[in-house]
Amino acid sequence: MLQIWALDNIGEITQGADLADVVIAALDTPLLDGDIVVVTSKIVSKAEGRSLLADDREDAITRETVRVVASRTSESGHTTRIVQSRLGIIAAAAGVDASNTPHGTILLLPEDPDASARQLAAALRARLGVRVGVLITDTMGRAWREGQTDQAIGAAGVHVFEDLRGSVDAEGRPLVVTQPCVADELASATDLVKGKTSRRPVAIVRGRGDLVGSLDLPGARSIVRPPERDMFHTGSAEAYAEGFDAGLRATQSDV
Structure with missing residues:
Protein backbone atom coordinates (compact mmCIF):
# COMPACT_ATOMS: atom_id res chain seq x y z
CA MET A 1 0.00 0.00 0.00
CA SER A 51 19.15 33.87 -1.45
CA LEU A 52 19.60 37.29 -3.05
CA LEU A 53 18.05 40.72 -2.73
CA ALA A 54 14.86 40.93 -4.78
CA ASP A 55 16.31 43.80 -6.86
CA ASP A 56 18.72 41.29 -8.39
CA ARG A 57 16.03 38.96 -9.83
CA GLU A 58 16.44 39.66 -13.55
CA ASP A 59 20.23 39.66 -13.28
CA ALA A 60 20.02 36.41 -11.32
CA ILE A 61 17.92 34.80 -14.05
CA THR A 62 20.46 35.87 -16.65
CA ARG A 63 23.36 34.50 -14.60
CA GLU A 64 21.62 31.16 -14.14
CA THR A 65 20.75 30.89 -17.85
CA VAL A 66 22.84 29.04 -20.42
CA ARG A 67 20.25 29.14 -23.22
CA VAL A 68 17.02 31.04 -23.83
CA VAL A 69 14.40 28.59 -25.13
CA ALA A 70 11.56 31.09 -25.50
CA SER A 71 10.72 34.63 -24.43
CA ARG A 72 7.30 36.29 -24.47
CA THR A 73 6.21 39.78 -23.40
CA SER A 74 2.58 40.22 -22.35
CA GLU A 75 0.38 43.23 -23.08
CA SER A 76 1.14 44.47 -19.56
CA GLY A 77 4.83 44.57 -20.45
CA HIS A 78 5.88 41.60 -18.29
CA THR A 79 8.43 39.33 -19.98
CA THR A 80 8.53 35.61 -19.24
CA ARG A 81 11.68 33.75 -20.15
CA ILE A 82 11.75 29.97 -20.55
CA VAL A 83 15.41 29.07 -20.22
CA GLN A 84 17.81 26.21 -19.80
CA SER A 85 19.70 26.71 -16.56
CA ARG A 86 23.22 25.62 -15.79
CA LEU A 87 21.64 22.51 -14.18
CA GLY A 88 20.26 21.53 -17.59
CA ILE A 89 16.68 22.10 -16.41
CA ILE A 90 14.34 23.97 -18.76
CA ALA A 91 11.93 26.14 -16.78
CA ALA A 92 10.54 29.63 -16.43
CA ALA A 93 13.02 32.14 -14.98
CA ALA A 94 15.69 29.45 -14.40
CA GLY A 95 13.85 28.47 -11.22
CA VAL A 96 14.58 31.84 -9.58
CA ASP A 97 11.67 32.31 -7.19
CA ALA A 98 10.24 34.94 -4.86
CA SER A 99 7.35 32.93 -3.37
CA ASN A 100 7.53 31.61 0.19
CA THR A 101 10.70 33.61 0.83
CA PRO A 102 11.42 36.38 3.35
CA HIS A 103 10.24 39.79 2.15
CA GLY A 104 12.75 41.46 -0.14
CA THR A 105 14.61 38.30 -1.11
CA ILE A 106 14.58 35.73 -3.90
CA LEU A 107 15.89 32.19 -4.03
CA LEU A 108 18.08 30.44 -6.56
CA LEU A 109 17.90 26.68 -7.00
CA PRO A 110 20.46 24.64 -5.04
CA GLU A 111 23.95 24.71 -6.53
CA ARG A 225 16.95 14.67 -22.07
CA PRO A 226 20.25 15.07 -23.99
CA PRO A 227 20.13 17.80 -26.67
CA GLU A 228 20.63 15.33 -29.51
CA ARG A 229 17.38 13.58 -28.52
CA ASP A 230 15.42 16.73 -27.68
CA MET A 231 12.59 17.18 -30.21
CA PHE A 232 11.38 20.36 -28.48
CA HIS A 233 14.69 22.20 -28.27
CA THR A 234 13.44 25.71 -29.07
CA GLY A 235 10.29 27.79 -28.62
CA SER A 236 8.00 27.94 -31.64
CA ALA A 237 8.53 31.64 -32.41
CA GLU A 238 12.28 31.30 -31.92
CA ALA A 239 12.42 28.24 -34.19
CA TYR A 240 10.43 30.06 -36.87
CA ALA A 241 12.72 33.10 -36.69
CA GLU A 242 15.81 30.91 -36.83
CA GLY A 243 14.47 29.05 -39.87
CA PHE A 244 13.46 32.28 -41.58
CA ASP A 245 16.91 33.78 -41.03
CA ALA A 246 18.60 30.62 -42.31
CA GLY A 247 16.43 30.67 -45.43
CA LEU A 248 17.16 34.36 -45.98
CA ARG A 249 20.89 33.77 -45.68
CA ALA A 250 20.70 30.87 -48.13
CA THR A 251 18.76 33.02 -50.63
CA GLN A 252 21.25 35.87 -50.35
CA SER A 253 24.19 33.50 -50.87
CA ASP A 254 22.59 32.31 -54.13
CA VAL A 255 22.26 35.83 -55.51
Missing part, protein backbone atom coordinates in the same frame (compact mmCIF):
# COMPACT_ATOMS: atom_id res chain seq x y z
CA LEU A 2 1.30 3.43 -0.93
CA GLN A 3 1.20 6.04 1.85
CA ILE A 4 2.17 9.71 1.54
CA TRP A 5 2.04 12.29 4.30
CA ALA A 6 3.58 15.69 5.01
CA LEU A 7 5.51 16.64 8.13
CA ASP A 8 4.18 19.40 10.35
CA ASN A 9 6.04 21.73 12.72
CA ILE A 10 8.84 22.73 10.35
CA GLY A 11 9.63 26.36 10.98
CA GLU A 12 11.42 28.93 8.83
CA ILE A 13 14.70 27.52 7.52
CA THR A 14 17.76 29.77 7.72
CA GLN A 15 21.22 29.55 6.21
CA GLY A 16 23.32 26.81 7.77
CA ALA A 17 20.36 24.76 9.02
CA ASP A 18 20.99 21.02 9.27
CA LEU A 19 18.11 19.60 7.22
CA ALA A 20 18.63 16.09 8.57
CA ASP A 21 18.05 17.42 12.09
CA VAL A 22 15.04 19.40 10.84
CA VAL A 23 13.46 16.30 9.29
CA ILE A 24 14.19 14.08 12.28
CA ALA A 25 12.73 16.61 14.73
CA ALA A 26 9.52 16.84 12.69
CA LEU A 27 8.94 13.09 12.29
CA ASP A 28 5.62 11.92 13.69
CA THR A 29 6.49 8.27 13.15
CA PRO A 30 9.90 6.59 12.76
CA LEU A 31 11.28 6.25 9.25
CA LEU A 32 11.51 2.71 7.91
CA ASP A 33 13.77 1.02 5.40
CA GLY A 34 12.49 1.89 1.93
CA ASP A 35 10.89 5.22 2.86
CA ILE A 36 11.51 8.16 0.53
CA VAL A 37 11.89 11.66 1.96
CA VAL A 38 10.70 14.32 -0.49
CA VAL A 39 11.91 17.85 0.17
CA THR A 40 10.89 21.11 -1.49
CA SER A 41 13.93 22.78 -3.06
CA LYS A 42 13.18 26.09 -1.33
CA ILE A 43 14.27 24.88 2.09
CA VAL A 44 17.41 23.34 0.59
CA SER A 45 18.22 26.68 -1.05
CA LYS A 46 17.55 28.53 2.20
CA ALA A 47 19.81 26.18 4.18
CA GLU A 48 22.54 26.56 1.56
CA GLY A 49 22.32 30.35 1.55
CA ARG A 50 21.09 30.64 -2.03
CA ASP A 112 23.91 20.92 -7.06
CA PRO A 113 20.54 19.35 -6.14
CA ASP A 114 21.79 15.77 -6.56
CA ALA A 115 24.70 16.45 -4.20
CA SER A 116 22.31 18.08 -1.72
CA ALA A 117 20.06 15.01 -1.89
CA ARG A 118 23.02 12.67 -1.33
CA GLN A 119 24.17 14.65 1.67
CA LEU A 120 20.70 14.56 3.26
CA ALA A 121 20.15 10.88 2.47
CA ALA A 122 23.57 9.92 3.88
CA ALA A 123 22.91 11.89 7.08
CA LEU A 124 19.47 10.34 7.60
CA ARG A 125 20.79 6.84 6.96
CA ALA A 126 23.70 7.35 9.38
CA ARG A 127 21.70 8.95 12.19
CA LEU A 128 18.58 6.77 12.00
CA GLY A 129 20.06 3.49 10.80
CA VAL A 130 17.47 3.10 8.05
CA ARG A 131 17.92 2.86 4.27
CA VAL A 132 15.94 5.80 2.91
CA GLY A 133 16.00 7.73 -0.34
CA VAL A 134 15.68 11.47 -0.89
CA LEU A 135 14.07 13.52 -3.65
CA ILE A 136 14.38 17.31 -3.99
CA THR A 137 11.54 18.91 -5.94
CA ASP A 138 10.65 22.15 -7.67
CA THR A 139 7.48 23.40 -9.36
CA MET A 140 7.50 23.70 -13.16
CA GLY A 141 5.15 24.18 -16.07
CA ARG A 142 4.72 21.63 -18.87
CA ALA A 143 4.87 22.05 -22.63
CA TRP A 144 1.38 22.09 -24.21
CA ARG A 145 -0.43 21.95 -20.85
CA GLU A 146 -1.64 24.66 -18.50
CA GLY A 147 -0.75 24.67 -14.83
CA GLN A 148 2.28 23.41 -12.97
CA THR A 149 3.40 20.24 -11.21
CA ASP A 150 6.28 19.40 -8.92
CA GLN A 151 9.20 17.57 -10.52
CA ALA A 152 12.37 16.00 -9.16
CA ILE A 153 15.48 18.13 -9.57
CA GLY A 154 17.62 16.18 -7.10
CA ALA A 155 17.70 12.51 -6.13
CA ALA A 156 19.79 10.18 -4.00
CA GLY A 157 19.30 6.53 -3.19
CA VAL A 158 16.25 6.37 -5.46
CA HIS A 159 15.73 4.83 -8.90
CA VAL A 160 14.41 7.85 -10.82
CA PHE A 161 13.06 5.61 -13.61
CA GLU A 162 11.08 2.38 -13.44
CA ASP A 163 12.36 0.64 -16.55
CA LEU A 164 9.66 -1.64 -17.94
CA ARG A 165 11.31 -2.14 -21.32
CA GLY A 166 11.60 -5.80 -22.16
CA SER A 167 8.61 -6.80 -20.04
CA VAL A 168 5.06 -7.33 -21.34
CA ASP A 169 1.75 -5.54 -20.76
CA ALA A 170 -1.45 -7.12 -19.38
CA GLU A 171 -2.21 -8.50 -22.84
CA GLY A 172 1.21 -10.04 -23.24
CA ARG A 173 2.50 -7.45 -25.71
CA PRO A 174 6.18 -6.45 -25.32
CA LEU A 175 6.93 -3.04 -23.86
CA VAL A 176 9.57 -1.32 -25.96
CA VAL A 177 9.78 2.29 -24.71
CA THR A 178 7.86 2.30 -21.42
CA GLN A 179 10.06 3.91 -18.78
CA PRO A 180 7.99 5.88 -16.24
CA CYS A 181 9.85 8.69 -14.51
CA VAL A 182 8.78 7.65 -11.04
CA ALA A 183 10.83 10.42 -9.42
CA ASP A 184 8.62 13.03 -11.09
CA GLU A 185 5.47 11.02 -10.34
CA LEU A 186 6.36 10.89 -6.64
CA ALA A 187 7.28 14.57 -6.63
CA SER A 188 3.84 15.48 -7.97
CA ALA A 189 2.07 13.09 -5.62
CA THR A 190 3.75 14.55 -2.53
CA ASP A 191 2.79 18.07 -3.56
CA LEU A 192 -0.83 17.04 -2.99
CA VAL A 193 -0.07 16.80 0.73
CA LYS A 194 2.64 19.44 1.02
CA GLY A 195 0.69 22.15 -0.80
CA LYS A 196 1.96 25.60 -1.77
CA THR A 197 0.67 27.68 1.13
CA SER A 198 0.63 25.34 4.14
CA ARG A 199 4.34 25.58 5.09
CA ARG A 200 4.78 21.82 4.90
CA PRO A 201 7.93 21.45 2.76
CA VAL A 202 8.72 17.80 3.53
CA ALA A 203 6.73 14.65 2.80
CA ILE A 204 7.32 10.95 3.33
CA VAL A 205 6.50 8.26 0.79
CA ARG A 206 6.05 4.73 2.13
CA GLY A 207 5.31 1.65 0.06
CA ARG A 208 7.81 2.02 -2.79
CA GLY A 209 10.83 0.52 -1.14
CA ASP A 210 11.56 -1.24 -4.42
CA LEU A 211 12.78 2.11 -5.72
CA VAL A 212 15.29 2.70 -2.90
CA GLY A 213 18.88 1.65 -3.46
CA SER A 214 22.49 2.75 -3.32
CA LEU A 215 23.46 6.40 -2.91
CA ASP A 216 25.51 5.91 -6.09
CA LEU A 217 22.39 5.55 -8.25
CA PRO A 218 22.05 8.16 -11.04
CA GLY A 219 20.50 11.35 -9.73
CA ALA A 220 17.80 13.59 -11.15
CA ARG A 221 20.30 15.08 -13.61
CA SER A 222 19.85 11.85 -15.59
CA ILE A 223 16.20 12.80 -16.22
CA VAL A 224 17.18 15.75 -18.41
Whole structure:
Protein backbone atom coordinates (compact mmCIF):
# COMPACT_ATOMS: atom_id res chain seq x y z
CA MET A 1 0.00 0.00 0.00
CA LEU A 2 1.30 3.43 -0.93
CA GLN A 3 1.20 6.04 1.85
CA ILE A 4 2.17 9.71 1.54
CA TRP A 5 2.04 12.29 4.30
CA ALA A 6 3.58 15.69 5.01
CA LEU A 7 5.51 16.64 8.13
CA ASP A 8 4.18 19.40 10.35
CA ASN A 9 6.04 21.73 12.72
CA ILE A 10 8.84 22.73 10.35
CA GLY A 11 9.63 26.36 10.98
CA GLU A 12 11.42 28.93 8.83
CA ILE A 13 14.70 27.52 7.52
CA THR A 14 17.76 29.77 7.72
CA GLN A 15 21.22 29.55 6.21
CA GLY A 16 23.32 26.81 7.77
CA ALA A 17 20.36 24.76 9.02
CA ASP A 18 20.99 21.02 9.27
CA LEU A 19 18.11 19.60 7.22
CA ALA A 20 18.63 16.09 8.57
CA ASP A 21 18.05 17.42 12.09
CA VAL A 22 15.04 19.40 10.84
CA VAL A 23 13.46 16.30 9.29
CA ILE A 24 14.19 14.08 12.28
CA ALA A 25 12.73 16.61 14.73
CA ALA A 26 9.52 16.84 12.69
CA LEU A 27 8.94 13.09 12.29
CA ASP A 28 5.62 11.92 13.69
CA THR A 29 6.49 8.27 13.15
CA PRO A 30 9.90 6.59 12.76
CA LEU A 31 11.28 6.25 9.25
CA LEU A 32 11.51 2.71 7.91
CA ASP A 33 13.77 1.02 5.40
CA GLY A 34 12.49 1.89 1.93
CA ASP A 35 10.89 5.22 2.86
CA ILE A 36 11.51 8.16 0.53
CA VAL A 37 11.89 11.66 1.96
CA VAL A 38 10.70 14.32 -0.49
CA VAL A 39 11.91 17.85 0.17
CA THR A 40 10.89 21.11 -1.49
CA SER A 41 13.93 22.78 -3.06
CA LYS A 42 13.18 26.09 -1.33
CA ILE A 43 14.27 24.88 2.09
CA VAL A 44 17.41 23.34 0.59
CA SER A 45 18.22 26.68 -1.05
CA LYS A 46 17.55 28.53 2.20
CA ALA A 47 19.81 26.18 4.18
CA GLU A 48 22.54 26.56 1.56
CA GLY A 49 22.32 30.35 1.55
CA ARG A 50 21.09 30.64 -2.03
CA SER A 51 19.15 33.87 -1.45
CA LEU A 52 19.60 37.29 -3.05
CA LEU A 53 18.05 40.72 -2.73
CA ALA A 54 14.86 40.93 -4.78
CA ASP A 55 16.31 43.80 -6.86
CA ASP A 56 18.72 41.29 -8.39
CA ARG A 57 16.03 38.96 -9.83
CA GLU A 58 16.44 39.66 -13.55
CA ASP A 59 20.23 39.66 -13.28
CA ALA A 60 20.02 36.41 -11.32
CA ILE A 61 17.92 34.80 -14.05
CA THR A 62 20.46 35.87 -16.65
CA ARG A 63 23.36 34.50 -14.60
CA GLU A 64 21.62 31.16 -14.14
CA THR A 65 20.75 30.89 -17.85
CA VAL A 66 22.84 29.04 -20.42
CA ARG A 67 20.25 29.14 -23.22
CA VAL A 68 17.02 31.04 -23.83
CA VAL A 69 14.40 28.59 -25.13
CA ALA A 70 11.56 31.09 -25.50
CA SER A 71 10.72 34.63 -24.43
CA ARG A 72 7.30 36.29 -24.47
CA THR A 73 6.21 39.78 -23.40
CA SER A 74 2.58 40.22 -22.35
CA GLU A 75 0.38 43.23 -23.08
CA SER A 76 1.14 44.47 -19.56
CA GLY A 77 4.83 44.57 -20.45
CA HIS A 78 5.88 41.60 -18.29
CA THR A 79 8.43 39.33 -19.98
CA THR A 80 8.53 35.61 -19.24
CA ARG A 81 11.68 33.75 -20.15
CA ILE A 82 11.75 29.97 -20.55
CA VAL A 83 15.41 29.07 -20.22
CA GLN A 84 17.81 26.21 -19.80
CA SER A 85 19.70 26.71 -16.56
CA ARG A 86 23.22 25.62 -15.79
CA LEU A 87 21.64 22.51 -14.18
CA GLY A 88 20.26 21.53 -17.59
CA ILE A 89 16.68 22.10 -16.41
CA ILE A 90 14.34 23.97 -18.76
CA ALA A 91 11.93 26.14 -16.78
CA ALA A 92 10.54 29.63 -16.43
CA ALA A 93 13.02 32.14 -14.98
CA ALA A 94 15.69 29.45 -14.40
CA GLY A 95 13.85 28.47 -11.22
CA VAL A 96 14.58 31.84 -9.58
CA ASP A 97 11.67 32.31 -7.19
CA ALA A 98 10.24 34.94 -4.86
CA SER A 99 7.35 32.93 -3.37
CA ASN A 100 7.53 31.61 0.19
CA THR A 101 10.70 33.61 0.83
CA PRO A 102 11.42 36.38 3.35
CA HIS A 103 10.24 39.79 2.15
CA GLY A 104 12.75 41.46 -0.14
CA THR A 105 14.61 38.30 -1.11
CA ILE A 106 14.58 35.73 -3.90
CA LEU A 107 15.89 32.19 -4.03
CA LEU A 108 18.08 30.44 -6.56
CA LEU A 109 17.90 26.68 -7.00
CA PRO A 110 20.46 24.64 -5.04
CA GLU A 111 23.95 24.71 -6.53
CA ASP A 112 23.91 20.92 -7.06
CA PRO A 113 20.54 19.35 -6.14
CA ASP A 114 21.79 15.77 -6.56
CA ALA A 115 24.70 16.45 -4.20
CA SER A 116 22.31 18.08 -1.72
CA ALA A 117 20.06 15.01 -1.89
CA ARG A 118 23.02 12.67 -1.33
CA GLN A 119 24.17 14.65 1.67
CA LEU A 120 20.70 14.56 3.26
CA ALA A 121 20.15 10.88 2.47
CA ALA A 122 23.57 9.92 3.88
CA ALA A 123 22.91 11.89 7.08
CA LEU A 124 19.47 10.34 7.60
CA ARG A 125 20.79 6.84 6.96
CA ALA A 126 23.70 7.35 9.38
CA ARG A 127 21.70 8.95 12.19
CA LEU A 128 18.58 6.77 12.00
CA GLY A 129 20.06 3.49 10.80
CA VAL A 130 17.47 3.10 8.05
CA ARG A 131 17.92 2.86 4.27
CA VAL A 132 15.94 5.80 2.91
CA GLY A 133 16.00 7.73 -0.34
CA VAL A 134 15.68 11.47 -0.89
CA LEU A 135 14.07 13.52 -3.65
CA ILE A 136 14.38 17.31 -3.99
CA THR A 137 11.54 18.91 -5.94
CA ASP A 138 10.65 22.15 -7.67
CA THR A 139 7.48 23.40 -9.36
CA MET A 140 7.50 23.70 -13.16
CA GLY A 141 5.15 24.18 -16.07
CA ARG A 142 4.72 21.63 -18.87
CA ALA A 143 4.87 22.05 -22.63
CA TRP A 144 1.38 22.09 -24.21
CA ARG A 145 -0.43 21.95 -20.85
CA GLU A 146 -1.64 24.66 -18.50
CA GLY A 147 -0.75 24.67 -14.83
CA GLN A 148 2.28 23.41 -12.97
CA THR A 149 3.40 20.24 -11.21
CA ASP A 150 6.28 19.40 -8.92
CA GLN A 151 9.20 17.57 -10.52
CA ALA A 152 12.37 16.00 -9.16
CA ILE A 153 15.48 18.13 -9.57
CA GLY A 154 17.62 16.18 -7.10
CA ALA A 155 17.70 12.51 -6.13
CA ALA A 156 19.79 10.18 -4.00
CA GLY A 157 19.30 6.53 -3.19
CA VAL A 158 16.25 6.37 -5.46
CA HIS A 159 15.73 4.83 -8.90
CA VAL A 160 14.41 7.85 -10.82
CA PHE A 161 13.06 5.61 -13.61
CA GLU A 162 11.08 2.38 -13.44
CA ASP A 163 12.36 0.64 -16.55
CA LEU A 164 9.66 -1.64 -17.94
CA ARG A 165 11.31 -2.14 -21.32
CA GLY A 166 11.60 -5.80 -22.16
CA SER A 167 8.61 -6.80 -20.04
CA VAL A 168 5.06 -7.33 -21.34
CA ASP A 169 1.75 -5.54 -20.76
CA ALA A 170 -1.45 -7.12 -19.38
CA GLU A 171 -2.21 -8.50 -22.84
CA GLY A 172 1.21 -10.04 -23.24
CA ARG A 173 2.50 -7.45 -25.71
CA PRO A 174 6.18 -6.45 -25.32
CA LEU A 175 6.93 -3.04 -23.86
CA VAL A 176 9.57 -1.32 -25.96
CA VAL A 177 9.78 2.29 -24.71
CA THR A 178 7.86 2.30 -21.42
CA GLN A 179 10.06 3.91 -18.78
CA PRO A 180 7.99 5.88 -16.24
CA CYS A 181 9.85 8.69 -14.51
CA VAL A 182 8.78 7.65 -11.04
CA ALA A 183 10.83 10.42 -9.42
CA ASP A 184 8.62 13.03 -11.09
CA GLU A 185 5.47 11.02 -10.34
CA LEU A 186 6.36 10.89 -6.64
CA ALA A 187 7.28 14.57 -6.63
CA SER A 188 3.84 15.48 -7.97
CA ALA A 189 2.07 13.09 -5.62
CA THR A 190 3.75 14.55 -2.53
CA ASP A 191 2.79 18.07 -3.56
CA LEU A 192 -0.83 17.04 -2.99
CA VAL A 193 -0.07 16.80 0.73
CA LYS A 194 2.64 19.44 1.02
CA GLY A 195 0.69 22.15 -0.80
CA LYS A 196 1.96 25.60 -1.77
CA THR A 197 0.67 27.68 1.13
CA SER A 198 0.63 25.34 4.14
CA ARG A 199 4.34 25.58 5.09
CA ARG A 200 4.78 21.82 4.90
CA PRO A 201 7.93 21.45 2.76
CA VAL A 202 8.72 17.80 3.53
CA ALA A 203 6.73 14.65 2.80
CA ILE A 204 7.32 10.95 3.33
CA VAL A 205 6.50 8.26 0.79
CA ARG A 206 6.05 4.73 2.13
CA GLY A 207 5.31 1.65 0.06
CA ARG A 208 7.81 2.02 -2.79
CA GLY A 209 10.83 0.52 -1.14
CA ASP A 210 11.56 -1.24 -4.42
CA LEU A 211 12.78 2.11 -5.72
CA VAL A 212 15.29 2.70 -2.90
CA GLY A 213 18.88 1.65 -3.46
CA SER A 214 22.49 2.75 -3.32
CA LEU A 215 23.46 6.40 -2.91
CA ASP A 216 25.51 5.91 -6.09
CA LEU A 217 22.39 5.55 -8.25
CA PRO A 218 22.05 8.16 -11.04
CA GLY A 219 20.50 11.35 -9.73
CA ALA A 220 17.80 13.59 -11.15
CA ARG A 221 20.30 15.08 -13.61
CA SER A 222 19.85 11.85 -15.59
CA ILE A 223 16.20 12.80 -16.22
CA VAL A 224 17.18 15.75 -18.41
CA ARG A 225 16.95 14.67 -22.07
CA PRO A 226 20.25 15.07 -23.99
CA PRO A 227 20.13 17.80 -26.67
CA GLU A 228 20.63 15.33 -29.51
CA ARG A 229 17.38 13.58 -28.52
CA ASP A 230 15.42 16.73 -27.68
CA MET A 231 12.59 17.18 -30.21
CA PHE A 232 11.38 20.36 -28.48
CA HIS A 233 14.69 22.20 -28.27
CA THR A 234 13.44 25.71 -29.07
CA GLY A 235 10.29 27.79 -28.62
CA SER A 236 8.00 27.94 -31.64
CA ALA A 237 8.53 31.64 -32.41
CA GLU A 238 12.28 31.30 -31.92
CA ALA A 239 12.42 28.24 -34.19
CA TYR A 240 10.43 30.06 -36.87
CA ALA A 241 12.72 33.10 -36.69
CA GLU A 242 15.81 30.91 -36.83
CA GLY A 243 14.47 29.05 -39.87
CA PHE A 244 13.46 32.28 -41.58
CA ASP A 245 16.91 33.78 -41.03
CA ALA A 246 18.60 30.62 -42.31
CA GLY A 247 16.43 30.67 -45.43
CA LEU A 248 17.16 34.36 -45.98
CA ARG A 249 20.89 33.77 -45.68
CA ALA A 250 20.70 30.87 -48.13
CA THR A 251 18.76 33.02 -50.63
CA GLN A 252 21.25 35.87 -50.35
CA SER A 253 24.19 33.50 -50.87
CA ASP A 254 22.59 32.31 -54.13
CA VAL A 255 22.26 35.83 -55.51
